[in-house]
Amino acid sequence: MRAHITQPVDRTDDIETRLRGLLRDVLAIPQDRVDAFEAATPLFGALPELDSMAVAGxxxxxxxxxxxxxxxxxxxxxTFETFGSLxxxxxxxVGA
Structure with a gap:
């Protein structure tokens, strides 16, 4: 896992875009697959990459x-039911 500089999220940042990058990096999901996530896309229990250990990470x-x-x-x-709930x-x- 790469080291990241901790920065508070600016309220103008796109939370979903940053969340897609996080899911891509942590779960090793291809970018095109993550880009296809919609609010109703199920996560926990539907993504084999997202198990209880992956949730902690x-x-x-x-x-x-x-x-x-x-x-x-x-x-x-x-919390992890769908991409939208996450x-x-x-x-x-972040207070956005």
Missing amino acids: LLTEMEDRFGILIDDDDIDGD ADFARIK
Whole structure:
């Protein structure tokens, strides 16, 4: 995994674009596949790359790339249900 400079997300940044890059890098999913994700695209349970161990890595990388802190209480079963629910979670955490 590459090292990233921790920077808070500017509210004008496109959260979905940054989230696609994160999923691509952490889960090793090809860019064209990630680009096809829509809000309703199922994630956890539908992507073989996204297992419970990958969730932990994804959350850590989200903290680093988005400059946020994620508490255990922040995560529930719906967070990783779809690409849209994960994007909504990221928006809430960064205050966008």
